[in-house]
Amino acid sequence: MIFASLDFAIFMVVFVAAYWALPRRGQNVLLLAGSYVFYGWVHPWFLVLIAATTAVDYGAALGMDLRPARRKAFLWLAVAANLGLLGFFKYFNFFADNVAAVLAMAGWHVPKPALHVVLPVGISFYTFQALSYVIDVYWRRTPARRSLIDVGAFIAFFPSLLAGPIMRATTLLPQIERARRFSAPAARDATLLLAWGFFKKLVIADNVGVIANKVFALQSPEFYVLWAGVFAFGIQIYADFSAYADIARGVAAWLGIDLIKNFEHPYLAKGPAEFWRRWNISLSTWFRDYLFLPVAYRISDRLPPERRLRIDAATWAYSGGMILTMLTAGLWHGASWNFVIWGAYHGVLLALARIVGAMRKRRRRTRRWLAPLQIAGMFLLTSLGWLFFRETDLAQLVRHLGLSPFESTVLGRRTGAYLFFLALLYSIPLWVQSLWVQLGGRDLGAAMVREEAQPVPWVVAAQALLAGLLVAGILVLRSTTSLDFIYFRF
Amino acid sequence: MSESRVRLRRSAALLAVLLGAVLVPLGLRAVNRAVRPPDAAPSYIPSIESPRVRAPFDSDAVASLREAANDYILIGDSMAGTRIDPGHLSRLIGGHGAAALFHPGSGPAYWYLAFKNLVINAGLRPRVVVFFFRDENLTDTLFRVYPSALDRVAKNQEPVLDEILAARARGAFYRLHGAIRRAYQYDQTRAWLEPIIIRAPVAWSAARRARKTLLDAINNEVFTLEALRPMAAADMAAPGGEALDFDRLLPTSVLPEILRLSQRSGVRVAFVRVQRRPAADGPAPQSPALQEYVRKLRAYLESNGAIFHDDWGDPDQPLSVYEDGDHVKKAFRQAYTELFFRKNPEIFR
Known part of the structure; x- marks a missing residue:
């Protein structure tokens, strides 16, 4: 069902x-x-x-x-x-x-x-x-x-x-x-979360998914068209998968059961490790606890304690364990080489981030102005990963990686820009919500409130209005192409 | 405050949110009244659609068909489009040749309207009109009822088609769907809002002079059928269950109406079931239900004076001639056209 x-x-x-x-x-x-x-x-x-x-x-x-x-x-x-x-x-x-x-x-x-x-x-x-x-x-x-x-x-x-x-x-x-025990406040939060989940799936994920599917159906997409499709897929997979998690949490909350939050605004991550603390949290912590930590400890036990290439044994153990774990995580997603490449890519990113971090430890300072650049940089790296994830044909993948932005036609550039902006337009609610949370607003997916002294009338009115607007949005903007949840394949 | 009073307030707050989810969208009605374009008109299929702005009927197509006065007119979707080369077929049959009314992504409602409005009611009397279809498409009336395609072949009122669609959409799901649509009128909002969303990024993507033609260029030059990669799994969903109950589906299909128009006008009709993508070691698998469906379809059509041809199992159409899904390769198009001509003497007599 x-x-x-x-x-x-x-x-x-x-x-x-x-x-x-x-x-x-x-x-x-x-x-x-x-x-x-x-x-x-x-x-x-x-x-x-x-x-x-x-x-x-x-x-x-x-x-x-x-x-x-x-x-x-x-x-x-x-x-x-x-x-x-x-x-x-x-x-x-x-x-x-x-x-x-x-x-x-x-x-x-x-x-x-x-x-x-x-x-x-x-x-x-x-x-x-x-x-x-x-x-x-x-x-x-x-x-x-x-x-x-x-x-x-x-x-x-x-x-x-x-x-x-x-x-x-x-x-x-x-x-x-x-x-x-049935909790009316939790059911209220859950209702809003359900509306948000269905909105993300039916309006955002399915509409931008059509863009991604069209681009990846092309035999030879030009550079800008391809990357607009990759951008659309990045939005689709986040909206789609997090929508399922929200709906699951909403349904469970109506049954008096709390499920963990599976996504924590992953595209706001400033680095690979933070990305994996925000993306598919239940799976990444599963791999961390049941595969990575045992493997990393075992590698660590067998490595000589002295530093190699100015890097300590713990960092080498972390890197080895992480690459192995991410390879396995890639294979978990599907029986296809592109998932293995995707996993290896993230494993290498995590290992490199750790090694660079270990080398620069002493010089590390907090530079707040760098944060937007770090977020944008991580988003680009994640997007490159989505290309590996989405492109199942390895010959096509090699072709895509060889594309040059300077060889694109005028129509190719315009089409890429159009598809990019269209995907951006459909995903505005997603970005607004992340920004809202970043600025200190309450997350729709925050833990359900089971007990409250008394409902605050203006909060209830805002929740009712928001739930209604989300339902109206679903009715009006729902994609006519209904796509399966992506993670059903895995 | 007492515990029971607090509990009551909590329940009332939950009820308020639930009511908000149901009642706030009713505001779409007011929005529609304020924003609806003045040229929105009642749909020609009101049983499943609210008033909207429609694209005009394609009278140019009628004019060019009249001028050509072809002996054969072929109707279908991309299955026919990838198989038949109308120019080549015209050369094979000679005389006034053949015209193709192929529309990718079209379904039986489109085929019926094209036959009725572009051919019969336009006074054309070709020798045969040929319909191309897959498996159960002919009786699946709700298959691909896309306004953008239908508008070009529909008159302002299409009571017969509307009645057929209404009869087909009588199940609990459709009744509920219809009730929600009438209550919230969301399809009216969609009709004016969706084009705004689709067009808005054009202004951010191209210089002023290129904006007008950008969407057409994207559709006609970037995402063409030729530009797609082969996808074996494309559009391969096999029908099953109730979708194959011919006796149940026939009364709510356009098929009796097509045959009635044919008999009334004296224009003979033919139906070609194209072969779905075969397996590596033989023809496309057919369930017993599908075989029974096709047997009944053939009997029904032939007993009503129509010609039926089934491509299924044709050894001249092996897997190697297929491109993506059920489409055949471009290079095979002329060969298929010749096969079609050669294997259907009854049509081209």
């Missing part, structure tokens, strides 16, 4: 009404059943996979608790099962294609095994969410749960099931386990 559909609207109204009429145990059963209905709506066979994941992770965590001597074996069993399923459904064709290509280069023409399997939507997200549970149980950060219903509801929690945010067992499971 997708959020922007009549099916979901009806589902949500019925679900919320039933949910608050039930006691806590009933709510959790309903949460699990509703999540399965939501997930299996189009392809019921997807449910087999998520049920299998749930059974394995529930059993493995319980096994660690009951047989402490075999904790490691249970951990590896769960990790192998989770990554095995993910790998099979997501990477089989990629692997087979590349093996066949390598064999062909060696003169062996082996027919590729064709596997026409639909990639189960959301599998990358719920697999990581499930893995966080077993790993945290292994690390004794959280106890193994006895209730299969609660673990099932945690893994299949429908608001964030298809495209995150990836919740941790330590954050979401306790909320599922405790009694929840």
Whole structure:
């Protein structure tokens, strides 16, 4: 089921009404059943996979608790099962294609095994969410749960099931386990967040997405046309993905559950590390905690302590760990070389930023006037990354990188300028919101207020007006081309 | 203040925001009254559209068709456009040749209006009018009902098409959609606001002299069909379920009306189902439901005096002649035109 559909609207109204009429145990059963209905709506066979994941992770965590001597074996069993399923459904064709290509280069023409399997939507997200549970149980950060219903509801929690945010067992499971109380102030904030999320998706992302799709459908776009398309894609992917996260948080808040904020105005970042603290926060912290830190510590342990090239061992360990982590993060996004390149690019950016930072540590001073330049510079670097991300054809990618601004025709320049300004125009609300927050205004996506002494009338009136304006904006400016959420592919 | 009173106030505040989301957009009605262009007129398909400014009917097309008095007129979308070379076909058939009314991104509503208003009601009497379509397109009345295309072939009132569209849009979803549209009149706002948004960046992108033609140049010179890269996945969505229930769809399609016009005017009609992109090892896969749909479509058309030709499974159209999606390569266009001529003796008798 997708959020922007009549099916979901009806589902949500019925679900919320039933949910608050039930006691806590009933709510959790309903949460699990509703999540399965939501997930299996189009392809019921997807449910087999998520049920299998749930059974394995529930059993493995319980096994660690009951047989402490075999904790490691249970951990590896769960990790192998989770990554095995993910790998099979997501990477089989990629692997087979590349093996066949390598064999062909060696003169062996082996027919590729064709596997026409639909990639189960959301599998990358719920697999990581499930893995966080077993790993945290292994690390004794959280106890193994006895209730299969609660673990099932945690893994299949429908608001964030298809495209995150990836919740941790330590954050979401306790909320599922405790009694929840309907909070009118939180529902009010959530309503506004839902309106903003749908506006971002249907008005901003889908309209600029049409521009990006048109440019990337061209065989030989000129320099300015291409980069206008890349700019449009940068807006599209942010508006699209953050819209999903906002809608997920809004829906969850109506159920009395807080999901973490997945985006923190990433295009205001002044450097690569800050960008990743603001972009897809749940995924980047997942990789940080479960891959980067263990890898970086391991590298650090094995490196001799002396400095090399005036750089200390910790910085080298950080850089190595970061490049490996970002390569994996790139591959997580999809079974395609362009995602690997994108991940490697960000890994190198992060490593370079760290190395340069370590070398200049002593001379570092705060220069406020530099901030806008740093933001603009990071935006350009991010945009170059989006070119790697969006262009799946490597031959085309090489061609794009060789384009010169001086070889563009007058029409090419004008078309590029037109597409750039059109994308900018559609995204004005996005920039205004970021600027508003930068100037100290309240973020629409800020934490939901659960308790308030009394509603302030002018705040309520402003919220009602804003919600109405957003709905009016959706009705009038909604793109006629409805695009899927980009992260459904991952 | 007591806890219950605070709770009441919180609930009232939530209700206020929910009402705001529903009621504030009603302000669009007032905005429309103040801003609506004076030349906005009721739509020719009022069942699915509010009053708006429409593009004029293409009377030049009628005039040139009258002048050419072609023996054959071909109607379709880019599937036909990438396959048929009208000049080459005219050379093959001789006489008064063939004219093409191909509009990329068009659907059955456009094809019906083009047939009715540019051919039959314009007094033209070609020997055969040929419609090109894919799979279930002919009975999918709501497929590509795009005003920008329809305006050029629609008269100020199109009661028959409107009735068909209204009948097709009778489900719960469409009823709800229609009710929201009538309540908020958002499509009227869109009709004047969207062109402003589309045109605004022109002023920032080009010198004053070039502004007038910039959008046309972008559409006609930058984003042309020839400039696109091959995309195997383009426009390949396969129909299924209710979309293939021929008996259910027929009464709410333009097909009976096309046949009625054909019989009334004596202009024979032919329908060519173009082949979708084949698989590497054979023709495009067809579900049993699609096969049954095509069987019924053929029987219906032939029993009503129309000609039906199915390209599906044609060994002369292997995967190698395809470009992007269901489009064929430009280099294959003349060859397809010849195939079409050769394999349809009934049309070109």
